[in-house]
Amino acid sequence: MVDDATAQRLAKVFKALGDPNRVKLFSLITASASGEMCVCDLTEPVGLSQPTVSHHMKLLVEAGLVTREQRGKWAYYQPATGTLAEAARVFTA
Numbered sequence: 001m002v003d004d005a006t007a008q009r010l011a012k013v014f015k016a017l018g019d020p021n022r023v024k025l026f027s028l029i030t031a032s033a034s035g036e037m038c039v040c041d042l043t044e045p046v047g048l049s050q051p052t053v054s055h056h057m058k059l060l061v062e063a064g065l066v067t068r069e070q071r072g073k074w075a076y077y078q079p080a081t082g083t084l085a086e087a088a089r090v091f092t093a
Contacts (some may be wrong), residue, residue, distance in 0.1 A: 016063035022056045030079040039075045
């Protein structure tokens, strides 16, 4: 059984992945050959506007699934796969 703090943290992760667009965005970033993606390259594959993609990315960052680095006017995102691995360990340990 998980404690309250762990349950809250896991719920945030699963809630972030509860939207198909965020799952697609996370998948694109984790599959990137360079290990990161610019927000400017994420809009076309998911067919969403840049502000909408930025909103989804903010939720993924807050859940700890990706990290964000600002470079000039563009944000670059890298996967933080430890969060997802931790969530899986809770249910498989």
